[in-house]
Amino acid sequence: MTAALASYPVNLLVAGREVLVVGGGRVALEKARGLVEAGAVVTVVAPDVDDELAGIEGITVERRPYRAGEAAGYRLAVAATGDAAVNQAVFDDGEKAGVWVNAADDPRRCSYTLPARVRRGDLLLTVSTGGRSPALAAWLREELESGFGPEYATLLDVLAEERERLREQGRPTVGPGWREALRSGMLDRIREGDLAGARELLRTCLSSSSG
DSSP, X not given: OOOOOOOOOOOOOOTTOEEEEEOOSHHHHHHHHHHHHTTOEEEEEOSSOXXXXXXXXXXXXXXXXXXXXGGGGSSEXXXXXXXXXXXXXXXXXXXXXXXXXXXXXXXXXXXXXXXXXXXXXXXEEEEOOTTSOHHHHHHHHHHHHHHSOTXXXXXXXXXXXXXXXXXXXXXXXXXXXXXXXXXXXXXXXXXXXXXXXXXXXXXXXXXXXXX
C-alpha cells in the first residue's frame, strides 16, 4: 500500500488572480464554481463545455483544446479533463513555469490537492485524505455539514467583533478567557437568537480571566 506524500496545508488567496481550468464537465464545474466564489478570474478551456459551467457569471469560456505551454500564463491551474495525456501536459507545463496544478482525482499529477470543505461565513472546515479516498473526504464533509450550522458563522462574527473592539482599546486579545467563553453556552444563546446574551457571556469570561 502506497501512502500519500505529506502535504502542507494552506489557504490560497486567489481573489483577482488568473486561474486556468482545463475541462468542461461536471468536475470542472465544481472546481470553477469554488474558484469564482473565492474571487478568482477564471478561464475555462475545453472543446465541449457544460451549459451550467458556461453560464457562471465571471468565467471566460474558450471552446477549444488545451494549447501546449498555456498554463504558464496563470497563477494557478486545474486539470479536469478525464484525459490523462491532457492532464499530464497541463501538469508538466505548470512544473516548468512554477504554476501550481491540481489534476482532479489524480494525485500523481498534482502539485496541490483540494480538500473537501464546509464553509460557514468566514469559517472554513476542510477534510483531506491526501487523495487516497475522495469518498471518505466527501462523507466526512457531509458529517461536518450536519454538525456545523449557520450559528457557527454568527459565533465567529461575535468573537471577531469583540477582538477588534479590544484591539482598538489597546487591550490584550489573547488569553484563556476566549476558550472559557466558548464553553460558557455562547453557542446556545446564539441558537436561541440571543446575541446580546452571547456577547455578555463573552465579555464576562474575558473580564474574569484578565482580572
